[in-house]
Amino acid sequence: MSAALLATGLRYAPAAILDDLGIAVIRTWLRDTWGAWSRTHRRIVIASGLSAVQERCVLAHELEHVYADDADCSNPLARVRQEQRADLEASRKLIAISDLAEVAQWAGDPHTAARELCVTERLLEVRLNDLRGEGWPWRPQDGSRIAG
Template identity: 55%
Template sequence: MPTAATVAGLSYDPLAELETLGIPVVRQWLRDTWGVWSPAHRAVVIAAGLSPVEERCVAAHELEHILAGDTGCGGRDGQRAERLADLKASRKLIALSDFCRVRQWATSEAEMAEELGVTTWILRTRGADLEGGAQWLGTSKIAG
């Protein structure tokens, strides 16, 4: 079975990676975020009602928190952890070859994101990464 380290782009399945790690995914109403990694409960909580694309991006983001050993998202270290989780998730969700292929014909950011199966936030993060500026992006609603 391929792992996150060997698969990128449309084939990357962060929910399957979470399952492989034995991390349950709980879907419930969340007031001000789309997802949370709870180290204390060893579970990922994803907001109920997200689209499959949104859920995939949130799962990828939260998985990066787990892989990094993150335990919280408060303060300055938390902001850095959020940016890194977005950055690493965007690299796994969008293969460079797919990004370049779609960029040649897509007429809008929304069209490009739809074709790549990601949110516009993840698309912007990957684009900024490729331009060398991802570290300057703010944090997303995915943060948690």
């Protein structure tokens, strides 16, 4: 098994995993999305001109579609669920709790934290929502899950 497949957090490299899986990544102009997985053609198309962080996040998201063997979905509700699942799983791999805990000790805002974690602010928000109630900074506290 490739070391890239086992890494998480700052060491997580979705481009290397896609390469190991033989999934082609095509960069081109896209009008209304940053990326898409084509199960039929076994390739990922991503928007040209993305920053390195944006590309890493898009590839992680699309890789989750690959793992789930997602196909084009005409059902809007099912499509939303696929997208939410891909975001959640990508955020879990891109943002290890140990990395988040380290950055949370000094970063004063989510923008700084996202930059240090090499993720978009949106995927940081997805990860923080996944961990809601756990006392992470930049999030309103709803009270304790145990006492609360």
